[in-house]
Amino acid sequence: MVATLKPSEIDALLQAVRDGQVSPADARARLSVAAAEDLGFATIDHSREQRTGWPEVIFGAGKTPEQVAAIAERMAARGHNVLVTRTTPEAFRLVSGRLPPARHHEAARCITVEAAPVAPLPGRVAIVCAGTSDLPVAEEAAVTTAFQGGNVTRIYDVGVAGIHRLLGRADELRQADVVVVVAGMEGALPSVVAGLIAAPVIAVPTSVGYGASFQGLAALLAMLNSCAAGLAVVNIDNGFGAGQMAAMLNRKRDS
Amino acid sequence: MVATLKPSEIDALLQAVRDGQVSPADARARLSVAAAEDLGFATIDHSREQRTGWPEVIFGAGKTPEQVAAIAERMAARGHNVLVTRTTPEAFRLVSGRLPPARHHEAARCITVEAAPVAPLPGRVAIVCAGTSDLPVAEEAAVTTAFQGGNVTRIYDVGVAGIHRLLGRADELRQADVVVVVAGMEGALPSVVAGLIAAPVIAVPTSVGYGASFQGLAALLAMLNSCAAGLAVVNIDNGFGAGQMAAMLNRKRDS
Amino acid sequence: MVATLKPSEIDALLQAVRDGQVSPADARARLSVAAAEDLGFATIDHSREQRTGWPEVIFGAGKTPEQVAAIAERMAARGHNVLVTRTTPEAFRLVSGRLPPARHHEAARCITVEAAPVAPLPGRVAIVCAGTSDLPVAEEAAVTTAFQGGNVTRIYDVGVAGIHRLLGRADELRQADVVVVVAGMEGALPSVVAGLIAAPVIAVPTSVGYGASFQGLAALLAMLNSCAAGLAVVNIDNGFGAGQMAAMLNRKRDS
Amino acid sequence: MVATLKPSEIDALLQAVRDGQVSPADARARLSVAAAEDLGFATIDHSREQRTGWPEVIFGAGKTPEQVAAIAERMAARGHNVLVTRTTPEAFRLVSGRLPPARHHEAARCITVEAAPVAPLPGRVAIVCAGTSDLPVAEEAAVTTAFQGGNVTRIYDVGVAGIHRLLGRADELRQADVVVVVAGMEGALPSVVAGLIAAPVIAVPTSVGYGASFQGLAALLAMLNSCAAGLAVVNIDNGFGAGQMAAMLNRKRDS
Amino acid sequence: MVATLKPSEIDALLQAVRDGQVSPADARARLSVAAAEDLGFATIDHSREQRTGWPEVIFGAGKTPEQVAAIAERMAARGHNVLVTRTTPEAFRLVSGRLPPARHHEAARCITVEAAPVAPLPGRVAIVCAGTSDLPVAEEAAVTTAFQGGNVTRIYDVGVAGIHRLLGRADELRQADVVVVVAGMEGALPSVVAGLIAAPVIAVPTSVGYGASFQGLAALLAMLNSCAAGLAVVNIDNGFGAGQMAAMLNRKRDS
Amino acid sequence: MVATLKPSEIDALLQAVRDGQVSPADARARLSVAAAEDLGFATIDHSREQRTGWPEVIFGAGKTPEQVAAIAERMAARGHNVLVTRTTPEAFRLVSGRLPPARHHEAARCITVEAAPVAPLPGRVAIVCAGTSDLPVAEEAAVTTAFQGGNVTRIYDVGVAGIHRLLGRADELRQADVVVVVAGMEGALPSVVAGLIAAPVIAVPTSVGYGASFQGLAALLAMLNSCAAGLAVVNIDNGFGAGQMAAMLNRKRDS
Amino acid sequence: MVATLKPSEIDALLQAVRDGQVSPADARARLSVAAAEDLGFATIDHSREQRTGWPEVIFGAGKTPEQVAAIAERMAARGHNVLVTRTTPEAFRLVSGRLPPARHHEAARCITVEAAPVAPLPGRVAIVCAGTSDLPVAEEAAVTTAFQGGNVTRIYDVGVAGIHRLLGRADELRQADVVVVVAGMEGALPSVVAGLIAAPVIAVPTSVGYGASFQGLAALLAMLNSCAAGLAVVNIDNGFGAGQMAAMLNRKRDS
Amino acid sequence: MVATLKPSEIDALLQAVRDGQVSPADARARLSVAAAEDLGFATIDHSREQRTGWPEVIFGAGKTPEQVAAIAERMAARGHNVLVTRTTPEAFRLVSGRLPPARHHEAARCITVEAAPVAPLPGRVAIVCAGTSDLPVAEEAAVTTAFQGGNVTRIYDVGVAGIHRLLGRADELRQADVVVVVAGMEGALPSVVAGLIAAPVIAVPTSVGYGASFQGLAALLAMLNSCAAGLAVVNIDNGFGAGQMAAMLNRKRDS
Numbered sequence A, B, C, D, E, F, G, H: 001m002v003a004t005l006k007p008s009e010i011d012a013l014l015q016a017v018r019d020g021q022v023s024p025a026d027a028r029a030r031l032s033v034a035a036a037e038d039l040g041f042a043t044i045d046h047s048r049e050q051r052t053g054w055p056e057v058i059f060g061a062g063k064t065p066e067q068v069a070a071i072a073e074r075m076a077a078r079g080h081n082v083l084v085t086r087t088t089p090e091a092f093r094l095v096s097g098r099l100p101p102a103r104h105h106e107a108a109r110c111i112t113v114e115a116a117p118v119a120p121l122p123g124r125v126a127i128v129c130a131g132t133s134d135l136p137v138a139e140e141a142a143v144t145t146a147f148q149g150g151n152v153t154r155i156y157d158v159g160v161a162g163i164h165r166l167l168g169r170a171d172e173l174r175q176a177d178v179v180v181v182v183a184g185m186e187g188a189l190p191s192v193v194a195g196l197i198a199a200p201v202i203a204v205p206t207s208v209g210y211g212a213s214f215q216g217l218a219a220l221l222a223m224l225n226s227c228a229a230g231l232a233v234v235n236i237d238n239g240f241g242a243g244q245m246a247a248m249l250n251r252k253r254d255s
Helices: A007-018 A024-032 A048-052 A065-077 A089-098 A132-147 A160-167 A170-175 A189-196 A211-224 A239-252 B007-018 B024-031 B048-052 B065-077 B089-098 B132-147 B160-167 B170-175 B189-196 B211-224 B239-252 C007-018 C024-032 C048-052 C065-077 C089-098 C132-147 C160-167 C170-175 C189-196 C211-224 C239-252 D007-018 D024-032 D048-052 D065-077 D089-098 D132-147 D160-167 D170-175 D189-196 D211-224 D239-252 E007-018 E024-032 E048-052 E065-077 E089-098 E132-147 E160-167 E170-175 E189-196 E211-224 E239-252 F007-018 F024-032 F048-052 F065-077 F089-098 F132-147 F160-167 F170-175 F189-196 F211-224 F239-252 G007-018 G024-032 G048-052 G065-077 G089-098 G132-147 G160-167 G170-175 G189-196 G211-224 G239-252 H007-018 H024-032 H048-052 H065-077 H089-098 H132-147 H160-167 H170-175 H189-196 H211-224 H239-252
Strands: A036-038 A043-045 A082-085 A103-105 A110-113 A125-129 A152-155 A178-183 A201-205 A231-233 B036-038 B043-045 B082-085 B103-105 B110-113 B125-129 B152-155 B178-183 B201-205 B231-233 C036-038 C043-045 C082-085 C103-105 C110-113 C125-129 C152-155 C178-183 C201-205 C231-233 D036-038 D043-045 D082-085 D103-105 D110-113 D125-129 D152-155 D178-183 D201-205 D231-233 E036-038 E043-045 E082-085 E103-105 E110-113 E125-129 E152-155 E178-183 E201-205 E231-233 F036-038 F043-045 F082-085 F103-105 F110-113 F125-129 F152-155 F178-183 F201-205 F231-233 G036-038 G043-045 G082-085 G103-105 G110-113 G125-129 G152-155 G178-183 G201-205 G231-233 H036-038 H043-045 H082-085 H103-105 H110-113 H125-129 H152-155 H178-183 H201-205 H231-233
Touching (some): A007 G007, A024 G007, A065 A110, A089 A103, A089 A110, A110 A132, A125 A170, A125 A239, A132 A178, A160 A189, A170 A189, A189 A211, A211 A231, B007 E007, B007 E024, B125 B132, B132 B201, B152 B170, B160 B170, B201 B211, B201 B239, B211 H211, C007 H007, C007 H024, C024 H007, C065 C089, C065 C110, C089 C103, C089 C110, C110 C132, C125 C132, C125 C239, C132 C239, C189 C211, C189 D160, C201 C211, C201 C239, C211 E211, D007 D024, D065 D082, D065 D089, D065 D110, D125 D132, D160 D170, D201 D211, D211 G211, D231 E231, D231 E239, E065 E082, E065 E089, E082 E132, E089 E110, E125 E239, E132 E152, E152 E170, E160 E189, E178 E189, E178 E239, E189 E211, E189 E231, E189 G160, E201 E211, E211 E231, E211 G211, F125 F170, F132 F178, F160 F170, F170 F189, F178 F239, F189 F231, F211 H211, G089 G103, G160 G189, G170 G189, G189 G201, G189 G231, G211 G231, H007 H024, H082 H132, H110 H132, H125 H239, H152 H170, H189 H201
Parallel strands (some): B125 B152, B125 B178, C125 C178, D201 D231, E125 E178, F125 F152, F125 F178, F178 F201, G125 G152, G125 G178, H125 H152, H201 H231
Antiparallel strands (some): B082 B110, F082 F110, G082 G110
16 A cells, blocks of 8 residues: 555665566555455454554454454454454453453453563553443553553542542552543543643543433533643543553653 | 412401401402513512512513613612623613612622612622633622622632642631532532532533533533532523522521 | 641641651651542542531442442441432342341332431421422432431422412422422423522422433423522432432531 | 315316317416416415415515515515514615505514405414513514414513412413413423413423523423423424414414 | 412302301312322322313323323223323223223323213314324324314325325315324425415424434424424424324314 | 326326316326325335336334335335335345245345346446444445446445555545445545545445444534535435435436 | 556556656656645645546635635636635635636625636536525535536525425426435425435535524434435535535536 | 642651741641632632643633733743733733733734743644644644644645645654644544554544534544544644643653
8 A cells, every 4th residue: 555655665666666676567566455354344454553553453342243253363363462342251252262362351341362462661551530330441441551561550439529539649640651531420530630740631531420411421521621731532431542542642752 | 469478368368358358359459469560571570579588680681771771770669679680881871870879790790779788698608710711600699699698708710720729728618608619611610619518519600611612511511410419500601590599598597 | 638627637737746746657647548448449438428518429320239239338337327329129139138227218219228317407308399200309309318317398290280289289388498399391390489489499300201301401401591590400310419409408507 | 286276176177178168288387387476586485375375474584675675575566465574674664665554563573564454363362471582582473463363462571480470360361262472591481371271372482591591492392391281382483483373273263 | 279260260259258158268278279189109180171171191101000090090080081191001901900991092002091972073183194103103193182072084104205195185184174294204294284284283293213313303303493384393202292282273163 | 196297298188188088087086196005004105116216115114024014015016126124034034925036135134025127227336334333334225226226346344544445445436436435433434535536425424433423423424514525415324325326326327 | 646546547657667767756756746735824636626527616714815816826827717615705806806707606605717618517407495595505506516517407495385386397307417405494395306306316404594493403404314215415505515416416427 | 739749748848847947837838828829810820830840821712801911921920931822912912012022823813922941842743734724723733832842843734635635744744743633524634644643643623614513513523433543632623732732742752
């Protein structure tokens, strides 16, 4: 795929064409090479890791256990580590049958298969959540960050109605290089955290609540309207997105 | 109007009918008496004070200065103190021309006319706001509470992004019997305040903000979803409603 | 936690440091003392009662029966009375197995465990609801108020389509110091009640209705836009919030 | 246009074709006859009165004064009475210059031109509104009903926060055959009225209010969710639609 | 309850007091008489029929079969005909066990019990629906109208995508005195019908559709924005409301 | 139905009346002929194919398997090919029992019965989808287009997060005469495709996603706001509508 | 830019590199050639015409007259015909000063500059609108189609409340190869048109209406939920998008 | 304020108390020290820089020029650099009169006053925008990043409808350590960018668009639902928030 090659690579390829080392037909093939593998129901983006530095992740919701297992197998076959989010015990049984080292993170609703050891990222990521009901989302973030090599500290059930619970763990918060804050209901916790520390905050609204929470809309809007600087937001219940972002931000430290 | 008379008053009236002191026709007239005065464009509810303990208040928005002045005059003529909210300098000029003791509270966009001295309410009301832009709403609450005899303390611009500003005034907060908390944007301040104190909190979302604040919807939803107990909410920008509620809650103290 | 100590307590502690009665390390520990107990999946806010005057309440929705029972046990162990809302028969079985005095309020979907007798609050709270379907929410409010020592009068199924049902109980309404009004559908009842009485009204929209009720949005908006003064609103179906607020307002009477 | 002819008329026309009194070409022309007049920017529906019993009405908003005047002139030229809604003083000047008997109903923002006397409809229509700010909409309804021959009683500024104002005029309400109820803010008035009387209620939400009224959405939803039977709703601020419906319902009385 | 008595009845009662025929205490009792019966979970409005001319109807959704049967029994005991909407086969079994003449209208999800024969209303009501999926709502309207004595014609599955189906039944439409039009999806049918006929149209949006129909919101908005005059709207899926309104409009004919 | 006859057909019919070959009564019958068949619960629009060139299609959702089978049978009996969308295995069993050549397209949730061979349409239709979860909608489009004679190319799972997957199949895209693009979540794919090619794009938002996708609203809004020209949108999850539109656009090629 | 070159062009270019006719550096430059021109505030997409067959169009809203004129000038300098939409008289004055052949289409709020004659497209496009207020949007569609060589028939002010106006012009409708239908308020017209004809319909909702039209949302939802097949929708008020789509669909006829 | 002091600082302070070097009263004062300065209408958070590493920024919207100038002066007096966002020429005139080195960034609607030189941050920030109308928001981000010492590259008007414009600048994109992507309308650009590069993306939806863009809601939802990893979102039009976050992320590199 030309678009994802670096200019120097295009130059080298074209030079090889000129030198007669590569035929124009081959060059075109390489320029158009299918970095994606077509399973019929899915087109696996094998070049994502090379292109973005991170492997593709399998979003389990809406896929059959069989589809999840098939994609996982093909990714593992190419040597990629595998992370499946929003998955089920059924999918885990199928995956672990084919890829024995698979691990099930039940609270996080995730499966991981580590084909190769992951290099630890520098820095620390704190994952904070407001209430017990936010745990599945917080754990999805934690598993994702750890899957990418991140060093995770969990600070759970420290919502703003009892703000001393949060302040009591302020030291841990301040040692983090990135903080993921997960909250439903009124979604106030990320604003309070961002006002206390110098590190960037990734805010994750959850669908925890009822009535006028409108499945997380209230928390989402609160976080988007935060008066605190240094805070950005991901989708409702998107623990994966926050965990991935946290890992990326830590990698930036030594890039 | 029968429905608003106390049972003992009905009994007394009916006894007077039996005794021949009041004719049935007169009794019916008194039972149906127009406690409301019809100005054509408005039906003034003169019995509201007697019925609910509080005089009717003139909501200035959507009324012409002339309409505001006419209603104010009729209320003053009956001996009621007058409060006009959401008003304009034009309306004030007209009102003060006819009712010289009228005062203009510009920051609050209110006019008051005190025909009779107001008995001071017991207790203290703290009015807290998150940012400078919330001031007009906070002042509307403060003027309303004071108009009803309330004792008001103002604690302004203490939003959650710098929570030490709030904590620095925690003593004043704790001395209040009722706290009105006014905030726009993410609307997190009432939750934090309610988590710190034992007094009830009246939360007022404001339309301050932009983008996904959707004219105060974000703050409104946040406050409705507060995880803190002892908190109830009024309409967006409804400083009057909060101020009136605060006054009522204080009066309850010695009822 | 310093922030929740009273200034006089800080002074006393610091004086003790100066006098050498308390070591700096101990003082810091006391300033930072974990008033919260960490169960892993939950951080119980044991100081809430001391801080706000009211114990923490367990919101049962989204927690497993086991989690509910574990938290209830720890709270009872510290001598707190326990209220669980939005709970299930399964959770009740588990809780009552461990805490035999537990009571199940089925209509209200609540569990209470009274470790210590509750001091009765002064004043009366009327709980009004518009229709039979609003009962679970009204009962949640009633159980909560009573749990805090409140004196509750129930006035049920008196919606505005037959307003004489409400007016027929006007005497009871007028004797209340606080009125909680629960209504779904068009949510008009709180406005009518607030227009009749002098006491403050806590309005609770419910998700009762269909079609354009949008799960209680219609009732919520109606209550927020009430033209009556002395009315504040809690979240859709939030009987607990209203009952707690009502108890707090009554306690204010003699504070 | 065939579709709007009655079957008997089609039969007669076809019989005339058979009898040779009408040529097939003429018949087709009559079947397709342009009952509409094309002004380029507008296609006037001259057959509406014949088809539905009521003349077309000019919705003034979004039309230039010149367009309004041109359409009014063509309608008057065909002998129709003319009603223009949502109009402006500028449009009135232009219309009255060309059609001197034109009348301007300022509070209602309407123009009427009565080319022919209107037969009075049987029955009575009460137009009720909750507050002074609802007047323009209520007046649009009143002018529309009167334009169609209706007999209108106005009952204004009798909102639910002072329900005795409404009850004080219950006799007038009960004498009406149809009641139009206009209200903004929480939109509770139509439910209360419909619960008191036997006549049908046409409910008109208005955009009066602020904050969570969302330009009349709150009132609209409240009316749609009314628990009272015998109530139907028109668009926000649609005084015309309600007035027209009221006139139609009264005509039904003797049809 | 005074408010629902006619003025002449109040006069007569007061005259009887004066004449000594009625004691003041009795008079007060009669003025306040509980026209409502309290079942604990429900307050039956027995005076509704006398007040509004129509008996109370039992909205079955959200009530247990036992509650439905209890209310039905009490109403029948007072001689009222009974209509239960949104009901279930379970509720029918219970009701018919106690009130054998009960009938189950399955397609309409209704139960009726006719204690006394209903006087037929003059005029005709056409019930029109756009598609097969709208049938339950259309039938609820038809059963309701018939329950009140209305004469119903059904015109089903004649949506606008094949407008000749509608036009082919134009004669039946034109003979109706009131037309109820039920439609989901784009909700265009009521506008087309109202443009063709002189009778008033009651429009009922349904939740039939998917995606951007948002559970009937699309149809509701379309109907509220109809450019056709003589059309009013009830809640989404509210067949009962439309059927009741249609019956009321027909009764008006000879009142 | 006159309105759907061509003018030349009306002329011919009228000429036949004049010539005495057709009686006026017969002519009226033909003009009004019930091109629709009434099954009680459904009015089948048999003339749709003649009128619009395409047979009516059975929308299976909300119909019982029995209703689906009955309608399918009646359509087949008239010689129409049958397409049922949003159907179930139960409905297929019933339909195939009565119409053995019926085929079940499981991924598309469709049934087809080809009574007569379909003439192939000129041109090519590419069906593109963003992710594996969008497959059911994409397949519904593909089956619909093929049912009408269209020539379909499937390009699946080529979402914008790995845009080289799309670019790698640009040749296939450019050969299409119409492109249907199906995407959920952020709905960005149609804009990117429309920016690359000269053919028109039919965009289909899907309800795939979670949280702030709000059941497809996010994708729908994104597609409606596309900055690319040559793109129009159908309802969320409306694969049928897109497939039908694509077939119609191709037929236009040689009309 | 490689991605937008056809494969054959890439082959030819690579062959030329091999033959030494083009240097690798030049080839890379051509592969990466800035088909876009950077004006600082704008990056003009000069290759769009070559890539998609249609030139870029200037969306005037939110651009200063000076920016509009500068972009128009640069496009004309490259020999492109220019279309500016959502423009103002001020912008026209500036553009026509620099490009004298510029024409102002006031009703459509468009400017066109025809540098080169446009080849007429085969087929006919009918532009239909429901009301006079929809004219600006309908005209934007008409001007856009004509700008691209389309043959336009205008059928204006034929809304569904007087459906005979539409049926009276059915012949013209049936002769069109594509029909653009523009409607505000209830947005029912496209469904009715699509049910009558065999050609595809592009539906354009407009923001015409008030109250519950919510700036065109009602019409948009109605069109998306159309029960008629062969209909796709563009953004609210997007006359340009519909006109462009109509032109593209006609060009497809002979491609 | 104790809560924002580091534990070591508390220990030191307490040790000083013990040693008699600091009196308990002084210690309490320092623990409670007003790090905030009260201007009456504003409480300036002077400790924010010390606490979070970044100075407070003045949000100009909703503040009078006089308020802006007063706050700017007080901040400058304490030696802070000053950034005012959402400001006006009037405010600039006032500020520059008092603080002559003030600079006006008109396109960004910002004022900066650099009291002290800012240390350059390591790394590069690319600011990308989709269209010319997004410029004010993009510039606000750029000015904010630069104000904090960031090294900014601007890549403007490269929306997805002409994706080669973006790909043509892929080298610059890949050299950035953080990319801010600003887009209105369908908001697709951030997803495409995040799919191409390894660096984190801060997505900024803008209110650019019309109709179903609903003032930026469409773009906001699209970005929140992005299928690309490594992307987080700030409020609509919140250029400041994105620019600040970008600066913070870069500082993390060498922390």
